[in-house]
Amino acid sequence: MRICAPSRFTSFPFFFILFSFFIQNVCLAKPMNVIDKCWRQDTNWRNHRQRLARCSVGFAGKMTNNIGKGTIRYIVTDPGDDPLSPQPGTLRYGTLIEGKTWITFRKNMKIKLQKVLLISSYTTLDGRGVDVHIEGNACLVIYKASNVIIHGIQIHHCKAQGPGLVMGPRGMIMPLGPMDGDAIGVVNASKVWIDHNTLYSCDDGLLDVTGGSKNVTISNNWFKNQEGVMLLGHDDSYLRDQQMKVTIVLNRFRPNCNQRMPRVRYGYAHVVNNLYQGWKQYAIGGSMHPIIKSESNDFIAPQSGNKKVVTWRKGVDRNSKPWTFYSVNDLFENGAYFKSTGKNGSVPSYNNEQKFHIAKAKIVKTLTSSAGALKCSKALTC
Ligand SMILES: *[C@@H]1O[C@H](CO)[C@@H](O)[C@H](O)[C@H]1NC(C)=O
Numbered sequence: 001m002r003i004c005a006p007s008r009f010t011s012f013p014f015f016f017i018l019f020s021f022f023i024q025n026v027c028l029a030k031p032m033n034v035i036d037k038c039w040r041q042d043t044n045w046r047n048h049r050q051r052l053a054r055c056s057v058g059f060a061g062k063m064t065n066n067i068g069k070g071t072i073r074y075i076v077t078d079p080g081d082d083p084l085s086p087q088p089g090t091l092r093y094g095t096l097i098e099g100k101t102w103i104t105f106r107k108n109m110k111i112k113l114q115k116v117l118l119i120s121s122y123t124t125l126d127g128r129g130v131d132v133h134i135e136g137n138a139c140l141v142i143y144k145a146s147n148v149i150i151h152g153i154q155i156h157h158c159k160a161q162g163p164g165l166v167m168g169p170r171g172m173i174m175p176l177g178p179m180d181g182d183a184i185g186v187v188n189a190s191k192v193w194i195d196h197n198t199l200y201s202c203d204d205g206l207l208d209v210t211g212g213s214k215n216v217t218i219s220n221n222w223f224k225n226q227e228g229v230m231l232l233g234h235d236d237s238y239l240r241d242q243q244m245k246v247t248i249v250l251n252r253f254r255p256n257c258n259q260r261m262p263r264v265r266y267g268y269a270h271v272v273n274n275l276y277q278g279w280k281q282y283a284i285g286g287s288m289h290p291i292i293k294s295e296s297n298d299f300i301a302p303q304s305g306n307k308k309v310v311t312w313r314k315g316v317d318r319n320s321k322p323w324t325f326y327s328v329n330d331l332f333e334n335g336a337y338f339k340s341t342g343k344n345g346s347v348p349s350y351n352n353e354q355k356f357h358i359a360k361a362k363i364v365k366t367l368t369s370s371a372g373a374l375k376c377s378k379a380l381t382c
């Protein structure tokens with residue numbers, strides 16, 4: 001956590017000069033990453049919550065469709081859940097509102113969802129300023145939706161679910177099949193930004209991007225205590241995942257993450273500026289000729305065991321395109337090494353909204369030191 005200037009001091013010029021000198025030094029001591037510095041230096045962030053939408057980078061682009069005229073502000077006041085008849089004040093009620101909806105939480109709360117929560121398009125979950133946990137049963141799914149932000153939530157101990165009915169977007173009752181028990185599922189969705197969440201200890205994995213999803217950015221999250229962490233594409237026969245594009249940036253993977261950070265089928269994954277502290281099987285891998293550009297990450301191999309190799313690759317796919325796993329400017333510690341496959345050079349081709357400054361791998365430990373849901377104090381900044 002950083003201590004920056006409380007705004008009430010700014011009316012005293014003398015204090016202000018002294019203070020800004022002090023503050024600059026304190027704040028500059030820990031450089032902020034490219035996403036955070038877009039909003040975290042604002043001491044009045046509570047009154048400017050929607051500025052966050054302009055801070056995203058990578059394939060999701062800027063989330064400006066989620067803000068502006070007509071945005072409904074919805075406050076969750078009730079941790080309860082009724083999947084078939086959601087009550088006003090609950091999270092489920094808010095996530096089903098049509099149109100741009102910016103959801104915040106009145107107080108700290110633990111939400112135990114009775115069934116999977118379907119999040120509709122143009123929805124933002126903003127957990128800043130409070131301690132919100134979604135835990136102990138069903139968790140979140142973004143299904144056939146676009147323009148979704150999930151920020152500042154702790155999601156953990158998600159359990160597998162049997163088939164059942166839930167209310168979905170437009171008030172439709174939808175039959176859902178069995179669910180594996182992931183913290184967040186992104187299924188046939190596009191333009192999704194998942195930032196500053198703490199995800200751990202679920203039945204299946206922590207984050208799945210499947211079903212032909214496109215333009216997803218996964219940033220500043222803290223992943224821990226999980227066997228298989230992240231799946232991009234879940235099925236070798238699902239060719240639509242060839243269109244999948246995911247940026248995985250500034251996340252922290254530790255402790256006790258064993259594999260799949262991520263495991264990719266088809267598609268393009270730009271894995272950049274993440275901190276990996278140990279793994280059991282591997283850190284990054286895949287099947288079905290995905291393209292993985294690993295760039296300026298910090299890979300710290302496990303102290304014990306012989307799995308120093310970062311990468312894992314399943315099968316050789318003779319019929320189709322050659323594979324590409326490549327590493328640019330990564331930092332390898334403790335004997336970690338990367339086995340490249342194929343040629344270097346397939347770049348993410350970001351447009352102006354998507355491209356961002358890539359930091360040097362040697363400062364990734366600092367830049368990811370506040371990954372996960374932030375603790376924002378009342379008076380000061382996050
Ligand atoms: C996914 O969404 C696209 C349109 O966004 C649609 O054409 C496709 O059929 C969907 N796939 C599945 C499996 O639902």
Ligand SMILES: *[C@@H]1O[C@H](CO)[C@@H](O)[C@H](O)[C@H]1NC(C)=O
Pocket residue numbers: 059190191214215350351354
């Ligand atoms: C995904 O992003 C690209 C730019 O990289 C854009 O052209 C495309 O329309 C986006 N697709 C969706 C479904 O958001």
Ligand SMILES: *[C@@H]1O[C@H](CO)[C@@H](O)[C@H](O)[C@H]1NC(C)=O
Pocket residue numbers: 326327328329340342343344
């Ligand atoms: C890819 O680039 C890395 C460093 O940028 C280099 O060490 C490696 O030899 C290159 N591999 C190929 C196949 O060109």
